[in-house]
Amino acid sequence: MAAITSMAELEAIYGALDSVGEASMAKVADHVTPAYRRFIEAAPFLALATAGPEGLDCSPRGDRPGFVRIADPRTLLLPDRHGNNRIDSLRNLVRDPRVGLMFLIPGSGNALRINGRAEIETDSGLLASFAVEGRAPRTVLVIRVGEVYFQCARAIIRAGLWDAGSQVDPRSLPTPGAILAEMSEGRVGGAAYDAAWPARARESLW
Known part of the structure; x- marks a missing residue:
C-alpha cells in the first residue's frame, strides 16, 4: 500500500488546480444560470450530501420533475417529503449548514452539481405551497447557492446507467x-x- 498523504503527492499524479483545462473551470457559476435552471426543472432525482459531528450522509431525494423550486438565482427550495424519519440529513444541517446536491435526469449523460449552505424552514405558508395530494412537507430546505456546475458524462457512460441492457x-x-x-x-x-x-x-x- 502507498497511501497519498500530502497535496504535493496528489498533484504529482493529477497536476495542480491551475493545470485543469478551461472547460472544467468555465462551467462553474455562483448562481443558477438560465441553462442550469433547465436542468433543475427537469430533474426528478437528486442526492443530498451533508456533514455533521457523527460523520457524513448522502441521501436520495426524488419527486415529480421540478420538485426543487428556484426561488431566485441564488436560492433553492427543497421540500422534505415523507421518509423513514431518521432525518440524518436534517440532524447534520442543524449543526453544519454545508450541503452538496447532485441532480440526475433519466436519459441525460450529464449530472448537475450544486454546493452551498442550507437552513431548515417551517413557515406554514411555505410548507402549504409544496402540498401534494393535500399533504404538505414538515419542513423545507432553503439552500443558498455557492457554486453550480455540470459533471461530465464519463461516469454515467461507463455505468450504462440509462441503458435498458444494464438494468x-x-x-x-x-x-x-x-x-x-x-x-x-x-x-x-x-x-x-x-x-x-x-x-x-x-x-x-x-
Whole structure:
C-alpha cells in the first residue's frame, strides 16, 4: 500500500488546480444560470450530501420533475417529503449548514452539481405551497447557492446507467425484508414486510 498523504503527492499524479483545462473551470457559476435552471426543472432525482459531528450522509431525494423550486438565482427550495424519519440529513444541517446536491435526469449523460449552505424552514405558508395530494412537507430546505456546475458524462457512460441492457433484475438482489430479517435476527422484516411495502409506499409518498 502507498497511501497519498500530502497535496504535493496528489498533484504529482493529477497536476495542480491551475493545470485543469478551461472547460472544467468555465462551467462553474455562483448562481443558477438560465441553462442550469433547465436542468433543475427537469430533474426528478437528486442526492443530498451533508456533514455533521457523527460523520457524513448522502441521501436520495426524488419527486415529480421540478420538485426543487428556484426561488431566485441564488436560492433553492427543497421540500422534505415523507421518509423513514431518521432525518440524518436534517440532524447534520442543524449543526453544519454545508450541503452538496447532485441532480440526475433519466436519459441525460450529464449530472448537475450544486454546493452551498442550507437552513431548515417551517413557515406554514411555505410548507402549504409544496402540498401534494393535500399533504404538505414538515419542513423545507432553503439552500443558498455557492457554486453550480455540470459533471461530465464519463461516469454515467461507463455505468450504462440509462441503458435498458444494464438494468438488473431485482429478483437477483436481497429484498429489504430479507435484509431486515437477517440484521435483526428475525425481529423485523421478512416476507410479510416485503408484501406490505407497495401499499405502504403508495399511502405515504407525500
